[in-house]
Amino acid sequence: MNLTDMMSKMRALYHFIKRQQKHREAFGIHPIRAVLIETPNKHLARKLMQLAEHPLVSGTKRAGLFWLSISPVFPTPEVRSRINESRPTPVYMNRPEIVLERIWALPDYSLHRLGDMENFGAARG
DSSP states (O other), X not given: OOHHHHHHHHHHHHIIIIISOTHHHHHSOOOOOOEEEEESSHHHXXXXXXXXXXXXXXXXXXXXXXXXXXXXXXXXXXXXXXXXXXXXXXXHHXXXXXXXXXXXXXXXXXXXXXXXXXXXXXXXX
């Protein structure tokens, strides 16, 4: 996805969740603390962090809605996938709890665990 499309998607998600709060009726849940985005490399992660803070996405507010992680943080084991023998099975497939670890970065480059969301949401709104 190019950066223009990603900005549009982030803006739509921000407005859907933060401004319109349509996630309540659509999914029956509240609150949504974060939208998790996995990126293939640090360069793209930095670009996406800049987009997350762009006024076209969230106006003048720092929402903290978008949390990013870089794919290499999800290292691959030697075990090969049953579906595709040429590609390793990602660690999170065998160890899904890895997504709860301190691998998620905010646009200010601070790292967090998913469990940190409770405190983060209360602090930043």
